[in-house]
Amino acid sequence: MASTWEAMKDFYVWAVENGDSRTDPWLLVYSPLPIILIFSFYLLLVASGPRLMEGREPFTLRSVLLIYNTALVGLSVYMFYEFLVTSLLAGYSYLCQPVDYSNSELGLRMARVCWWFFFSKVIELLDTIFFILRKKFSQISFLHVYHHATMIFNWWAGVKYVAGGQSFFVGMLNSFVHIFMYLYYALAVLGPSVQKYLWWKRYLTILQLTQFVAVALHSGYNLFTDCPFPDGFNIAVFTYVITLIILFLNFYYQTYFRRQAQKKKE
Template identity: 45%
Template sequence: MSSSLLVVGRNKDKMFQEVLSNILRFYDYLLKRTDARVRDYPLMQSPIQMTVILLGYVIFVLYVGPRCMANRKPFCLKTTMIVYNFSMVAFNAYIVYEFLMSGWATTYTWRCDLCDPSSSPQALRMVRVAWLFYFSKYIELLDTVFFVLRKKHSQVTFLHIFHHSILPWTWWWGVTLTPAGGMGSFHAMVNTCVHVIMYTYYGLAAAGPRFQKYLWWKKYMTAIQLVSVNSFKFSENKQMCYYSITFWHAFEYCLGQWKALSKNKKNNKNNQKNKKINEPQYEKM
C-alpha cells in the first residue's frame, strides 16, 4: 500500500515538474519574441513587474484601502483632484497629438494600415507614443485610489476595476509582441480622445458648484464611451487577435449593463420622490 502511494506521489511530482517546465519554456519563448525597440523602456522587460503592480492595485482598492478608511473621515482632495484631472487632460492631449504625428495625420490611409517594424524615425515615434499610452494606464490607477481615500465606494464598481486592471495588462502584451502602430493603435488614439473629454469633466466637477452649469453634457459621457468601443470593433482587420475582440465585446457589455443599472437607480429614486410628494399630508394634532 505504501509503495503504491509512493509511486502515485512520484508521478504527481513528475507531472507538476513537466507542467512547470512547459510554462517556463513558453514564457521564455514569448520574451524572445518581444519587440527589441521597447525592451529598454520602463516596465517593459518582463510582465512580472506589471502583474505585481496590478495585483497590488486590486488588493488595495478592494481590501486594504476600505479597511484603512473604515474608521477615518474621507480625505478632502479638492485641490489634488483639480490638478490631477487637468494634468491628465494635458497628458492625454499630448498622446493624441503624438498618435496623429506618428502616422494617423501623416502617412496612414485610415483603411488597413500595417504595423511598421522598422527603426525609422516615424516608426520609433509610434513606439514611443504606444508606450506613453501604456504608461498612462498606470497613472489612471490613481482614479480608484482617490475614490477609496474619499470613501466614494459606490464608484468603485466591477466595471471600473475590470477596465483599470485589465487594460494595462493586455497592452503590455500588445506593445511587446506586435510592432506598435497600424490599426492596432486606432483604439488607443480614440480611447485617449475620450479621456481628454472625461478628465475635463472630472476637473470641472472637482472645481465646485459654480462650474456645474458647464457640465450639461454629463449625460452623453457613457454614450461617448460606447461609441469609442464600437469604433475600435469596426476598425479591426485580420491582423487583430481574437482575444482582443472578445475583450472589447465584454467591456461593451459591462458598460451597457452599468448604464442600464444607473438608469434604473435614477428611475427608482424619482419614483420614490414622486411617491413621497403624492402621499396625503396629515396635520399634526
C-alpha cells in the first residue's frame, strides 16, 4: 500500500511539474485539484439539487438567463475569432499542427484563447445549476452531465500540456457551434412570441454532430500520419468524441424520431 501511495504521489508531482511553463501560473491550471473539487461539487449539486428543490417553487431567472446566454454568445464569438485569426496569422496547418511552446506573440495568443476556452467550460457548468433552480430536471440527462463534467478535465489537460497546436481545431469548431447554441437559448428565454421562430433547434443537434465527426476525422487522421503532436492526446480526443457521437445520435433519435412517432400514435 505504501509503495502504491508513493507511486501515485510521484506521478502527481511529475504531472504538475511537467506542464507548459507558460500556462502553469494561470488560474486553475497548475494542479488538477481545483478542477477535481469543482467536479465533485458539481456532481453533488446534480445529485442533491432536485431533492433540495422538492416542495419549492421553480425560479424563473428570465433576466439572469438572458444575460448569461448573451454573454456566452459574446464569449464564443471572441474565442472563435481568436482561434481562427491566430491560426491563420501563424500559418497553422489544419491537418497537422505541433504546439508552439515559445513566448512569441502568436504562441501566447493561442495559449490564452485555449485557456479562455477551458474556463468557458467551467462557466458552462451553470447550465445545470439553472436547470435545477428552474426544476427542469428532465434536461439533466446522462448526456448533459457527462458532456459538461468531462469537458473541464479534457481542456484542463489541453491547457496544461498542449495549449495550441492542433487542439485549436476542437476549440474553434466548438466555439462556432456555441455561438448558435447559446443564441438559441437566449432567444428562447424571451417567451412564446419568439419561441415560435425557433424551428431550427433540430439543426443545432445536426451541427453538433457534424462538429464531432469533423473532430473524429481530424484526430483520427493524425493517428496514421507522422505528425509532431502527442499521439496520446489524439487517441484521447478520438475516443472521447466517438462517445459523444454515440450519445448525440441516441439523443437525436429519441427526440426527433421516437417521440414524434409516439405523438402521431396518440
